[in-house]
Amino acid sequence: MEWYWLPEYLPKFAEGLWLTIQLLVLAITFGMAMAIPIGLVQVTGPRPLAWLAKGFCISIRGTPLLIQLWLIYYGVGSLFPSIPGIRESMLWPLLRDAFPYAVVAFSLSVAGYEGEVLRGAFRGVPKGELEAARAIGMSPLKVLFRVWLPRALQNVFPTIAGEFILTLKATPLAATITVFEVYGIGTIVRQETYRIYEPLLFVAAIYLCLTGVLVLFFRYLESRMPRRMAGAG
């Protein structure tokens, strides 16, 4: 085991870590924002919308994230340059960079998995609570944000927390489309120093710590949640 390379590459790893965290936070934010309507229309929406949402969830959950990522970066990305005038447009710097593609792919993945979880969660909220909310005069939107969504999230929080950790563990895939997050930096170190184990072990240790921090954070959030259940006292 030789670690002489570590001080030299430590700043790079810090950059990589920042990129990993950005990717994770953006994917979770956009993903959950999409997952809420995707879960909701499967419970209350009109048939065609429900089918569309269902098909989306099945497609995302039934194909490897790596293929989705490559489909979006290489596949969709290769279609953009054929659009006339796009190279001169304001969007081009964004479309040329790999990071936005990674954010889109990971967000869609989160949306697919969490949409499925939220479908069950929305269905699991007792009807009486929604009727009570409507009965005291809340508008449908208010019922959703004050009662339905909070109650649904509360019930499936441990599941969702577990899924977010799976998302963290999927972020190294972004390195395959030249987004140099922690794992990508590890690959660079391996190529430049010809050391096999040390960079990989260091990368593994970083992810171990990140997972640990996330688990503790979610456990803290869960402990802050009010747990009042009818009959459970």
Next chain:
Amino acid sequence: MENAFEYLAFSPPGWGGNLLRGLLSTIQIALGAYALGLMLGMGGALGKIYGGPVLRWTLEIYTTLIRAVPELVLILLLYYLGTDLLNTMLEKFGYERMDIDGLWAGIYVIGFVQGAYSTEVFRGAFNAVPSGQIEAARAVGMSSIKAHTRVVIPAMLPFALPGLANLWLITTKDTALLAVVGFSELALETKQAAGATKAYFMFYMAAAFLYLMLTIVSNFVFSYIERYYRRGQPVQG
């Protein structure tokens, strides 16, 4: 774009045959890795429940580490570690060094990772078997082993099946990661086909479709198996 579908033809100017060959090795690797994972998981669960403190802690470290580190990192680590260990052993016994074949290496790394997950699935299922059933089996004079093969394991399977079905789907999708390490399976075949023809969008769509079919067929098979093993149990929900 109008000749895009010609790229999918089965014979050589088309790449369809390559994709199907890739799908075949994906299925082979997934089946092998799943079987290895189930064996490790069954052993691991029994070890966690009945083992002494040393075995229990070793297994605890195994399941925790594997489940906290990204699969991609694990696959690389396990691949290098495995080949190094194998070659050191071979040299010690006076054989030539060798490269592990992609198929077996894939089965070993994915299986080792899946073992950690299925350990937890089996452990949960074992704990869900009512202790009265185990005591009843012992009371009619079955030995501990017989009580397990005749009562505990059959009673535990329905509890384990949903988790195991999930793990199978994860296994088939995890095999795609092997493309990053350079093992030939569906994802890598697709990458090569797409790179050679520049028809990226179409080939990745085709691969996604094949994976999706694999998932849908697997779902049917598992719901059939689950119905079979749940026979005689009270209907849930």
